[in-house]
Amino acid sequence: MIRRVAALVAVVLAAGLALLIPSSAQAAGCSPRTGPAQRQVEKYLHLKVDGKASQADCVAVQRFQQRMGIRPTAGYAGPLTGSIVTRLANASYSKCGANGGIRVCVDLTHQVFWVKRNSSLAYGPAPIRTGRAGLATPAGLFRIQDKKVSTVSTIFKVKLPYWERFYADMGFHQTTTYLYDGGSPGSHGCINLLPIDARTLFKYTKYGTPVKIFGKKP
Template identity: 45%
Template sequence: MVPTRINLGVGVLLVVLLGAGACAGGEGDGSAGNRPVAAAPAPSSPEPTEASPEPPPPAVSSAPPSVAPTVSPPKSSPSPQGCPTGEKQREVETALDAIGGYGPVTVDGVQSAADCAAIVKFQKRFGISPPNGRAGPTTADVSRRIAASLTPAERAKCAAGGGLTACVDLSQQTMWVVRDGEVIMGPTVVRTGFSGYATPAGTFKIDYRNVKEWSKPYKVWLPYWQHFIDGIGFHETTTYLHNMGNGSHGCVNLLHADAVQLWGLLKNGTTVKTFGRRSGT
């Protein structure tokens, strides 16, 4: 079969593309694709001519002008505008009320401006994203664990003696530091080893520290590294701590601020006690 040759000649095609940009996840802001259309100028009033009659002077009233009564706007209590009620509102209120220190909350399952402010402050402290005041599942889980770790019964499980002890509660996924029976740090949240890499329970000692350790097996930096057993230690998390579907390979992951504070408290020879068991390991 012989192909047929078609001569199309030479043509010019002019294509004009307008509004090619897009803003992912946002609303139109008047940029390309949302340009406002200029309004046509309003017709001007005709200029008066010499033949136009002169308007009569305005009437003058001898009565005093009336004064409208001043009405004060109604006073309203602050509203949690932009701070939605979450499905775990009452649970979070209950936990924050028990924890204290984040501002007043009312345990009624109804969002208020005060509740919102307390929840936002709590979310920022524990690295919960986004810190929008919404009482969702992550905020409820973290607040429940912190509240549980404040109880005398939970603290007693560490069995910290005299001196300095770092307590890691594997069941609650929290930790705190005790000096001579007094809690001097925490409780705060941690994330330990996941299934197949469970952080062991026991009593250990800090035996090596490095402000920035390189993990040869996993090819990642471990900030504020404090080793205590078999390649396992404390360090700042390199991922979002509250993704509990993840976990470490046995290490105790910390938020940045907590890793820094713990680095300043512990030293070689400090006792570390891990107890309980992380769910699913």
């Protein structure tokens, strides 16, 4: 069952990428080069799995990188692209449970979130960044308690676009830095989202929307 869910997620994601990225952007600067994560990425994106980069592979990988905010977006299946694929493929989709409406799901272990409507995938999955050691994002069942299109943290004095509070002073918001900054130990407890995900999640939720957070950040 878990494998079927993961496979469905990959198919939905692959199909959705074509709608999110304009064709002119997909082809820009795409020169096929086989990367160390080539076979892994091909499998996840439902491409021909031969471990060799083709022009079609390059465009598909580039499209994935653009959607996931990965830099550079050259269509090269490098280590970062491979690690994001691993996180999305291995997320524990069956652990979020279900309810009679919208539910936001957060897998701390794999640093991934998605949205469910009843028992079906409504949006995502997509990568996230959660709290650092000492300021860990808590696991549990919470609800959206506050929403603001734009606000500023009174503690850290930073902008919080598409703010959605779910516990204490922690919430979802758009990251204002590169999500995959290797030097960052994590957030101050909030769940950092890519811009497209922050905007879209804001549209899905309302006051009281359940947020299921599970697992433990590595």
